[in-house]
Amino acid sequence: MAQDIRVKICGLTRPDHIEAAARAGAAYLGLVFFERSPRNVSPAEARDLCLAAPPGLVKVALTVDADDAALDAILAQAPIDMLQLHGHEAPERVAAVRRRYGLPVMKAVGIADAGDLGQLDAYMAVADQVLIDAKPPRHSELPGGNGLTFDWRLLTGRRWPRPWMLAGGLTAANVAEAVRLTGAGQVDVSSGVERAPGKKDEQMIARFISAAQGE
Numbered sequence: 001m002a003q004d005i006r007v008k009i010c011g012l013t014r015p016d017h018i019e020a021a022a023r024a025g026a027a028y029l030g031l032v033f034f035e036r037s038p039r040n041v042s043p044a045e046a047r048d049l050c051l052a053a054p055p056g057l058v059k060v061a062l063t064v065d066a067d068d069a070a071l072d073a074i075l076a077q078a079p080i081d082m083l084q085l086h087g088h089e090a091p092e093r094v095a096a097v098r099r100r101y102g103l104p105v106m107k108a109v110g111i112a113d114a115g116d117l118g119q120l121d122a123y124m125a126v127a128d129q130v131l132i133d134a135k136p137p138r139h140s141e142l143p144g145g146n147g148l149t150f151d152w153r154l155l156t157g158r159r160w161p162r163p164w165m166l167a168g169g170l171t172a173a174n175v176a177e178a179v180r181l182t183g184a185g186q187v188d189v190s191s192g193v194e195r196a197p198g199k200k201d202e203q204m205i206a207r208f209i210s211a212a213q214g215e
């Protein structure tokens with residue numbers, strides 16, 4: 001049965017892929033500002049990508065432990081609707097970013113085992129949304145976008161006061177099961193819709209969104 005699952009396609013780098021994600025029914029478009037990522041874009045590139053997005057989609061800037069100067073540089077050029085903080089930002093930093101920019105903030109939290117769930121409450125108290133992602137391996141080049149899953153049963157039956165999104169190794173083949181086990185109403189994907197690191201595939205994007213929505 002079709003479900004009203006909101007999908008974020010993250011790590012978009014080309015205007016035609018922005019259009020493809022929008023056509024396929026994405027609700028959020030993620031742009032990565034992190035130099036080590038194969039999906040990294042500059043503020044000027046982000047501006048062009050944002051201008052290719054139809055109205056109504058939420059354009060998300062993903063940053064990793066960015067300082068105010070870096071956030072200022074992005075927001076001076078690109079019409080961003082939401083900030084995703086994907087580093088080690090403390091709850092106080094999340095609150096400060098939210099105050100300074102007046103934009104909704106989504107904080108990513110990495111989960112490997114039940115011991116990691118405790119930090120969710122602190123971030124739910126200060127962020128507009130929380131992204132529940134797989135914890136990156138120790139010494140990983142990237143703090144996200146690694147195509148790794150975590151044990152979704154850790155989230156079964158849990159409820160939080162804020163909107164949240166599930167991420168980490170989602171693909172067209174596993175997203176329906178992930179939604180079933182976690183009760184997620186929103187999902188986020190990057191490498192699961194790529195042919196190679198940083199190379200998005202239009203058909204994979206469309207198949208992922210159909211699978212997430214149970215079509």
Ligand SMILES: O=C(O)c1ccccc1N[C@@H]1O[C@H](COP(=O)(O)O)[C@@H](O)[C@H]1O
Nearest residue numbers: 037144145146147168169188189190191
């Ligand atoms: O995608 C990246 O390159 C990235 C870089 C730095 C931090 C986070 C990043 N991606 C985020 O991680 C999740 C999960 O990715 P995946 O689907 O497992 O590849 C992704 O949705 C992004 O929000």
